[in-house]
Amino acid sequence: MLTFIVRRLIMTIAILFIVSLIVFTIMHLLPGDPVAIMLGDQASVEEIERLRTELGLDKPLPVQYANWLLDVLHGDLGRSISYNEDVGQLVRDRLPITFHIGLSAFLLAIVIGIPAGIIAAVKRGGWLDSLITVTANLGMAVPVFWLGILGVYLFSLKLGWLPVQGYTSPFEDLRQSLRQTVMPVVLLSLGSLATLARQTRSSMLEVIRQDYIRTARAKGVKENRVIMRHALRNALIPIITILGMGLASLVGGSVFIEQVFNIPGMGRLMVQSIFGKDYVVVQSVVLIVASVVALGNLAVDVAYGLIDPRIRLGK
Amino acid sequence: MTTSTAADTASMYELPPQTSGFRRFLRVFLARKIVVAGLGVLCLIVLMAIFAPLLAPHDPYAQNLSMSLKQPSSEYWLGTDMLGRDVLSRMIYGSRVSLIVGLVAVLIAGAIGMTIGLLSGFFGGWVDTVLMRVMDAMIAIPMIVLAMALGAILGGGIVNVIVALGIAIVPAYARLMRGQVLSVKQSDYVMAGVVTGVSHLRNMLVHVLPNCLSPLIVLLTMNLGMAILAEAGLSFLGLGIAPPGASWGSMVNDGYRYLLSNPVLSLAPGVAILIVVLAFNVVGDALRDALDPRLRGME
Numbered sequence: 001m002l003t004f005i006v007r008r009l010i011m012t013i014a015i016l017f018i019v020s021l022i023v024f025t026i027m028h029l030l031p032g033d034p035v036a037i038m039l040g041d042q043a044s045v046e047e048i049e050r051l052r053t054e055l056g057l058d059k060p061l062p063v064q065y066a067n068w069l070l071d072v073l074h075g076d077l078g079r080s081i082s083y084n085e086d087v088g089q090l091v092r093d094r095l096p097i098t099f100h101i102g103l104s105a106f107l108l109a110i111v112i113g114i115p116a117g118i119i120a121a122v123k124r125g126g127w128l129d130s131l132i133t134v135t136a137n138l139g140m141a142v143p144v145f146w147l148g149i150l151g152v153y154l155f156s157l158k159l160g161w162l163p164v165q166g167y168t169s170p171f172e173d174l175r176q177s178l179r180q181t182v183m184p185v186v187l188l189s190l191g192s193l194a195t196l197a198r199q200t201r202s203s204m205l206e207v208i209r210q211d212y213i214r215t216a217r218a219k220g221v222k223e224n225r226v227i228m229r230h231a232l233r234n235a236l237i238p239i240i241t242i243l244g245m246g247l248a249s250l251v252g253g254s255v256f257i258e259q260v261f262n263i264p265g266m267g268r269l270m271v272q273s274i275f276g277k278d279y280v281v282v283q284s285v286v287l288i289v290a291s292v293v294a295l296g297n298l299a300v301d302v303a304y305g306l307i308d309p310r311i312r313l314g315k
Numbered sequence: 316m317t318t319s320t321a322a323d324t325a326s327m328y329e330l331p332p333q334t335s336g337f338r339r340f341l342r343v344f345l346a347r348k349i350v351v352a353g354l355g356v357l358c359l360i361v362l363m364a365i366f367a368p369l370l371a372p373h374d375p376y377a378q379n380l381s382m383s384l385k386q387p388s389s390e391y392w393l394g395t396d397m398l399g400r401d402v403l404s405r406m407i408y409g410s411r412v413s414l415i416v417g418l419v420a421v422l423i424a425g426a427i428g429m430t431i432g433l434l435s436g437f438f439g440g441w442v443d444t445v446l447m448r449v450m451d452a453m454i455a456i457p458m459i460v461l462a463m464a465l466g467a468i469l470g471g472g473i474v475n476v477i478v479a480l481g482i483a484i485v486p487a488y489a490r491l492m493r494g495q496v497l498s499v500k501q502s503d504y505v506m507a508g509v510v511t512g513v514s515h516l517r518n519m520l521v522h523v524l525p526n527c528l529s530p531l532i533v534l535l536t537m538n539l540g541m542a543i544l545a546e547a548g549l550s551f552l553g554l555g556i557a558p559p560g561a562s563w564g565s566m567v568n569d570g571y572r573y574l575l576s577n578p579v580l581s582l583a584p585g586v587a588i589l590i591v592v593l594a595f596n597v598v599g600d601a602l603r604d605a606l607d608p609r610l611r612g613m614e
Contacts, residue, residue, distance in 0.1 A: 018449055248456075
C-alpha cells in the first residue's frame, strides 16, 4: 500500500509541475500583454516598461518561469497590485472560507447522493426511482448561479427566512454562520449530488444483476445486508471516480455561489482580480485551486487502493 | 410426417425478422417519450435561433429609457430591462449565442481532443506519457476556472469565449479517444495494416479513427449542454458575451439587481438555460444508450 501511495504522490507532483507550466503559459504566452492590460490604455511606454522590469517580465521566459516557480515553492506568491497586499495573505484569508463552503457541500452531496442512488436502484421503476432520477436530471441541468438567485428571491426576499448574502466564520458566530451558509452549501452541493445519485444508481443496477448477489439472496442473506455489504462495496469504484471529478466541479461552482452570495472566498477573489486586471493573483488562484483538486484526486486514488486490492497491486 | 416435423422445427427456431442497424438505433433512441420531447424542444430552439429576426417582436438592442423595467404586458410579453429593451426579443436572440458557443466550442474541443487522443493511443511511449500528463494537469484545473483564466487574457466576446471553453473541454475527448484507440489498436485489421506496411497516418485515419467515433459523438452531444451552461456562467460573471450582446447568462446577472421589483428579468433567461441544457442532456443520454451501451452509466 505504501508503494502505491508513494507512486501516486510522485505522479501528483509531476502533474502539479505541469499545472504550473500551463498556468505560466496561459499568463505569458497567449496574445495580449498582461502589463499593458494591467496599466490600462492611458499608460505610457515608460510606465509599461518600468512595471515589466519590476515584475521581472523583461527576462527570458524560461528564467521568468524558474524564478516564479522558486518563489512559489518558497511560499512567495507575489504582491497583488489591486489589493496592495501579499497574494499569500490574500489566499490565507480566503481559502478557509472556500474550504468551509466547498467541503460542507461535498459532504452533503455524499450523505444524500449515495443513499438516493441506492434507493433509486433498489426501487427501480417505482415512483421513488422516477422522482430521484428526474430530480437528478434537473440538478445537473440547472445553472447554479440562477438557482442561487432563485433561492435569494424565495428564502430571503419573499419569506425572509435567511440572510440575502454575506459570510461569518462558524468560530465567530455559529448561529449566524449556519444561517448564512445553509443556502450556498445546499445549492453548491446540488450538481455533485445529482451526478452522484445517477452514478450510484447505474453502478448499483450493474452490480445487483451479478451472480454473487443472486447467490447471497438465495442463501437467505437479509436484503439490507445484500445491498450494503455485497452490492455497494463493489459498486463503489465508479462512485469514487465521480467523487474525484465532483471535487473540481464543486470548486468551479463555488465561483458562482461566492459571487451570488457575496462570500469572500477564492472564487470571488479570482473574479475580482480578473476585473482588476491583477494577473499575479489570477495566476496564483488558478495554481492553488488546481493543487487542491490534484491533492483531492490523490486522496481519491488512495481510497481506490483501500477499497480494491486489484488497484493497489496492479501497475 | 417427417416433413411436417421438419416444418414445425423450422418454425420453432424461426429467427425474428432482421432489422437494420439504423432502425434498431432509432428504436432504442426514441424509446422514451421524454427523449422525443427533448428533441422537439431542441428543434424549436434551433428554429428560434435561425428565425430570430422574424420571431422577435422588438429590436433586442434598441434602448428606450422611458420604457425601462416595464412589467410583462401584451406589448412586452416578458417586460423590459433597465435600458428599456424587450426581454423576450433578447431571449430569442440569446438562443443564437447559446447554440453557437455550445456547438462550436464542443466541436473545437472534439477536434483537438480527438487528435491528441489518437496520437497518444496510437504511438504510445513518450508521446502518450507527455500528452496524457498534460491532459491530467488540465483536468486538475476546474473547467470554469481554466476558461476564466483564458478569458481573462483573451478578453470577452463570442470568439474568445468559444476558444476559452473549447480549450477547457479538450481533456475529456483526449482521454476518451485514447482509451478507444488502445482498444481498437489490438484489432486484427489494424495489425494486418501494420504487417502489410500501411503507413501510420493511413492506419490511424482509415482504420483506427472511424472505429473510435461513436462514443465521441455521444460525448459531443452530452457536452453541448455543459458548454451552454459554462457560457451562461461566464456571461453571468461578466467574462463572456460583451454588452450589448444578448446572452442568457448576462441577462440573469442584469436582472439580479431588480429581483424584488421585477423577478422575471432574472428568472426567465434561467428557465431557458435550464430547458435547453436539460433537453441536450436527455438526448445525449438516449444517444449514449442507442450508440454505445458500454458507456451506459458513465458521466
